[in-house]
Amino acid sequence: MKALITGISGQDGSYLAELLLKEGYEVHGIVMRSELEDQEHSLRRLSGILDKIHLHPASIEAFPSMFEIVQKVKPDECYHLAASSFVSYSFDDEFAIFNSNVTGTHYVLSILKQTAPECKFYFAASSELFGRADSYPQNENTPFHPRSAYGITKATGFYLTCNYRDNYGLFACNGILYNHESVRRGYEFVTKKIIRGAVQVKKGELQELLLGNLDAQRDWGYAPDYVRAMWLMLQQDKPDDYVVATGKLHSVRELCDIAFSSMGLNYLDYVKVDPKFFRPAETVPLVGDSSKAQNALKWRIEKTFQEMIEEMVEFELANYETKI
């Protein structure tokens, strides 16, 4: 079996590549050309498996090169994870995100339809689709009310995926994933920012950590658990859409408390609120109901929020100098 992963160098892409290798797949990934030239940093999450995977340089916004790669690889499964994924940036540049997240997704679907119509397709949708949700917890039937350009692009990708499934018969699935974190999370996201900040404070290198809305709440899960759900979706008899979430809410404040107190510190002494990090619009506290994934995919959560944060803290302390 051959799998093609767009966005293979990211948190989810790297865990998924490891899972697929374990399952005996030949793994191909799309990376930016600049990433190949700066492997030590850009491909650091793939360092343990670089000699086992096949990387192809291309931009998902470039139809001809994507076409050539898909035609050459002829994947059995395609996991489309490449996207601009930091919600805050989408408030700063609403236009750029449409090229990567909408046009890129449309290109991949169209290319599969033309060159590998039997290939199964996974789209990385997001809880940001729900935005200002009016019911709680959200499931696959909850109406979408995105509140950011990012959310709108993910809603469009969701509908594009349904369109290729319904109208062209592609085996195409949407994973509506809630926040998921790990030691491989990027530093711009709040979990990693807080944990890194707490370690810097502990080492005496930071006096105060500036954050946005401390009362914002998220349903935070563990990334390796979530990539398993992606794979399971493509192992079913029929394509479908699934919510993947823990069903539990935690606040940014609670995260600060756990991270700082694990190092014997009180977050109130170091965390300061800076309006610069507030967003023009926050989603309502989104919490997912993943009963469908649990029943149909037999998907289970293997790491709790507390265990995940502890693992991230331990990792950050051990790898502080290298800034992974």
Ligand code: G4F
């Ligand atoms: O960690 P965040 O930046 O993640 P966000 O915006 O929820 O998005 C992540 O999860 C989505 C759902 O799966 C994905 F679609 C998306 O691609 C990404 O993976 O922010 C989490 C919360 C927000 O409410 C934010 O307002 O933390 C709050 N926050 C408070 N202070 C902050 C900060 N977020 C960041 N990044 N930095 C702060 O200083």
